[in-house]
Amino acid sequence: MELFEYIDTMNQPYDIFYTNNTHSPLHWHYYSEILYIISGSICVTCNNNKVTLREGDTCYLYPLQLHSVQPDPQCTDTVNYAVIKFNIQTLNIPQAYLKNMYDCFVRRTREDDFCIILRDSNPLFPVVTNIVEEYTGKRLMHMLAVQAGIFNLLIIIARSCPPRPSDNKSDRGLSLYHILEYIDAHSSEPIEVRDLAAMCHMSYSNFARVFRENYGRSCKEYIKYIRLNKAQELLINSDYDLDYIALETGFYDCSHFIRQYKQWRGITPKQERILKKTVI
DSSP, rough: OOOOOOOOOOTOOEEEEOOOOEEEEEEEEEEEEEEEEESSSEEEEEETTEEEEEETTTEEOOOOOOOEEEEEETOOSSSSSEEEEGGGGGGGOOOHOOOHHHHHTOOOSSTTOEEEEEEGGGGGGHHHHHHHHHHOOOOOTTHHHHHHHHHHHHHHOOOOOOOOOOOOOGGGGGGHHHHHHHHHTTSOOOOOHHHHHTTTTTHHHHHHHHHHHHHSHHHHHHHHHHHHHHHHHHHHHHHOHHHHHHHHOOOOOOOOHHHHHHHHHSOOOHHHHHHHHHOO
C-alpha cells in the first residue's frame, strides 16, 4: 500500500482537467495541486484537518501534504471542479522571486500545516477556465500559455494570503524529496535513519538537522506519521485484522501498533473502525 502518487515530470509537467470525482483516497505527491469549485461542494482532508469547499472556492495543496477528497453529505447540487496539478520546479521562476515562491507554495509539510483556502474567489474563474482550455485545446504554444496562466494564478493566490514569517532555509531540502518517496514505498519495512542519511551522502547528525529544518519534524516522527496514516486507511477501508495491519504498515507487532495509534488519535484502532462504520 502506497500513498505516493507519481507524475512524470519530464513527459507530463502538468495534469489539468475538470472532474466530478468525490472519492480520492489519501495520497501525497511532489507536485502542487489547485482545486477550483465550479458547482456543488466537496470535503477535502489535509494533514488530518477537514474543510468543505463550495462553489467559487479555491484550494491550493502543497507538495508532500497528505490529502484526500470526500463527498459533502450536505451537497445536493451537481459537483464539478477544476484540477490543476503542476511541478513548481518546472516553472522557470526568476531567481529574484525564487525564495518568495518557495516560501509561499512549497515549504508547508508539517502535520499542523494546512492547505491554502480562498473563499468566494470568483475572479479566479476566467483564469482557471483559460488554463484548462489551453491545456486541452493544444493550440499553438499552448504549454507556454498554460505556464503563464499558472503564474498568474499563483500571483493572485499569494497576494490574497496573509504573509507568512520569513525564514533562512536554503533550497537544499528539495534534494531530500526522493527520501520521502523511499520512506513511503518502504514504510512496511525496517527503516534506519542512518541508512537514509547515507543515501543522501550526509552524516547522521547533519541529515537529522536538515530533515527537521525542511519538514518540521524528525525523520523518525515522519516515518511513524506515514505508517499511522496508512494504518488508518486500512482500518477504515478494509476488514483486515489488526495483526495484519500492524505488520503491513511497519509496526513491530499489534501491541506496538495499538499504543502508537492511541497516542496519535486518542482512540484505539478498534474504536477508530467502529467510529467510522457508525458515521457511515
